[in-house]
Amino acid sequence: xxxxxxxxxxxxxxxxxxxxxxxxxxxxxxxxxxxxxxxxxxxxxxxxxxxxxxxxxxxxxxxxxxxxxxxxxxxxxxxxxxxxxxxxxxxxxxxxxxxxxxxxxxxxxxxxxxxxxxxxxxxxxxxxxxxxxxxxxxxxxxxxxxxxxxxxxxxxxxxxxxxxxxxxxxxxxxxxxxxxxxxxxxxxxxxxxxxxxxxxxxxxxxxxxxxxxxxxxxxxxxxxxxxxxxxxxxxxxxxxxxxxxxxxxxxxxxxxxxxxxxxxxxxxxxxxxxxxxxxxxxxxxxxxxxxxxxxxxxxxxxxxxxxxxxxxxxxxxxxxxxxxxxxxxx
Numbered sequence: 001x002x003x004x005x006x007x008x009x010x011x012x013x014x015x016x017x018x019x020x021x022x023x024x025x026x027x028x029x030x031x032x033x034x035x036x037x038x039x040x041x042x043x044x045x046x047x048x049x050x051x052x053x054x055x056x057x058x059x060x061x062x063x064x065x066x067x068x069x070x071x072x073x074x075x076x077x078x079x080x081x082x083x084x085x086x087x088x089x090x091x092x093x094x095x096x097x098x099x100x101x102x103x104x105x106x107x108x109x110x111x112x113x114x115x116x117x118x119x120x121x122x123x124x125x126x127x128x129x130x131x132x133x134x135x136x137x138x139x140x141x142x143x144x145x146x147x148x149x150x151x152x153x154x155x156x157x158x159x160x161x162x163x164x165x166x167x168x169x170x171x172x173x174x175x176x177x178x179x180x181x182x183x184x185x186x187x188x189x190x191x192x193x194x195x196x197x198x199x200x201x202x203x204x205x206x207x208x209x210x211x212x213x214x215x216x217x218x219x220x221x222x223x224x225x226x227x228x229x230x231x232x233x234x235x236x237x238x239x240x241x242x243x244x245x246x247x248x249x250x251x252x253x254x255x256x257x258x259x260x261x262x263x264x265x266x267x268x269x270x271x272x273x274x275x276x277x278x279x280x281x282x283x284x285x286x287x288x289x290x291x292x293x294x295x296x297x298x299x300x301x302x303x304x305x306x307x308x309x310x311x312x313x314x315x316x317x318x319x320x321x322x323x324x325x326x327x328x329x330x
Contacts (some may be wrong), residue, residue: 002025002027003026003066003067003290003293004027004028004029004065004067005026005027005065005067005068005069006028006029006030006031006032006059006060006062006065006067006068006069007021007028007030007031007032007050007069007071008056008059008068008070008071008080009070009071009073009094010032010033010041010042010071011038012157013071013094014031014033014042014071014072015042015045015046016071016282017071017282018031018048018050019046019048020280021286022046022047024283024287026290028048028050029051029059029062029064029065030050030051030052030059031043031052031053032052032055032056032058032059033052033054034054035054036054039052056072057083060083060084060087060089066089066090067089067092067117067293068080068084068090068091068092069092069093070084070091071094074095074096074099074159074161074162074166074167075161075162077096077097077098078097078098078099078103078107080093081097081107082106085107085110085111085114086110086114089116090118090119090289091117091118092117092119092120092121092286092289093120093121095122095170095171095174095309096162096166096309096310096313097121097310098310099162099166099310100310100314101307101314104303107303108303108304115296117292117293117296117299117302118299118302118303118306119292119299119302120170120301120302120303120305120306120309121285122170122171122309123171123282123285124175124281125174125178126281126282126284126288126300127243128276128277128279128281128284129241129243129249129250129276131276132250132274132276133179133230133232133239134178134179136252136274137179141237142234142235142237142239143234143235143237144235145179145180145213145232145233145234146212146213146214146235147213147215147231147232147233148179148180148214148215148216148230148232148233149217149229149230149231149233150172150175150216150218150229150230151218151219151227151228151229152168152169152172152228153220153221153226153227153228154221154226154227155222155223155224155225155226158195158196158221159199159221160196160199163193163200163201163203164191164200164201164203164219164221165189165200165203165317166313167219167221168203168219168220169203169205169217169219169313169316170309172217172219173217173312173313175230176207176215177308177309177312179232180209182210183308183311183329184208184209184215184329185210185328185329186207186208186315186326186328186329187206187208187315187319187326187327187329188205188206188207188316188324188325188326188327189203189204189205189206189316189317189319189320189324190203190204190319190320190324191203191204191320194222195222200320201220201222202218202219203218203219203220203316204217204218204219205217205316205319207312208326225244226244228243228244229241229243237253237255238252238253238254238255239251239253240253248273250276251273252272252274254269254272255267288300311329312329315328315329315330
């Protein structure tokens with residue numbers, strides 16, 4: 001059944017939602033922004049025919065609207081998601097869905113009480129390269145994982161309502177939890193602000209997981225090009241995923257480090273390129289959202305998953321505030 005959608009936020013990501021929902025055959029009835037010029041540009045850019053409003057409550061009061069996609073500034077995500085759920089709409093909200101675990105827990109309670117889908121925009125879990133690594137980890141191809149390194153860089157947009165920690169690390173943390181199937185025990189984070197005082201433009205986070213797994217992540221919008229890369233080092237296999245590569249995005253390296261007799265040797269048997277689809281993560285994410293609505297399923301990036309991610313980010317923020325002191329994840 002074709003779903004009727006309202007999109008709150010008509011900036012870069014809101015327009016991506018408009019295009020993709022339109023491609024999936026949804027009826028996009030409303031699009032909201034606080035600026036007339038933004039609304040006009042969004043409709044012209046996406047070729048979507050929809051009603052426009054500067055008051056999102058018009059969307060929430062429309063009984064024909066089944067679901068709302070929220071791509072407004074991050075400081076508004078929690079409030080908009082809460083009001084949308086209370087009005088009886090299914091909700092897809094961009095990351096971070098809130099800046100505290102208590103607020104996420106409240107959204108989970110409301111979605112359960114209203115029997116409505118709550119889904120976080122942790123888009124990278126729908127990335128074919130990330131999904132392939134998860135699949136092969138589950139098959140035992142990697143053996144014990146020792147270390148994961150994640151890099152998320154860009155040259156903007158530079159945020160004024162949140163730091164690089166909250167902008168980039170919802171992706172990093174969601175991927176780590178997805179691949180490992182568990183949350184970290186402790187995290188330590190640091191960062192620096194250069195552009196807007198008090199808002200970190202660059203952030204790093206080290207995390208220790210059960211079974212002595214270690215991860216190191218970095219994210220910043222102070223970078224000349226966009227970059228998203230994940231490296232997994234395990235006992236049987238190394239993997240490198242470069243989402244911005246034009247070809248051979250995912251590579252599996254047959255590397256066998258060995259320490260014996262006080263000497264370290266590495267046998268490098270080259271690499272192979274696993275086959276992955278060229279599906280767009282956003283398209284797959286929105287398909288999943290619509291499918292969850294239709295079948296009343298719990299999303300892969302539902303409220304409980306978003307809560308785990310938020311708890312890690314909360315701990316990382318505490319660590320950052322304490323100059324990198326390790327903090328336990330609750």
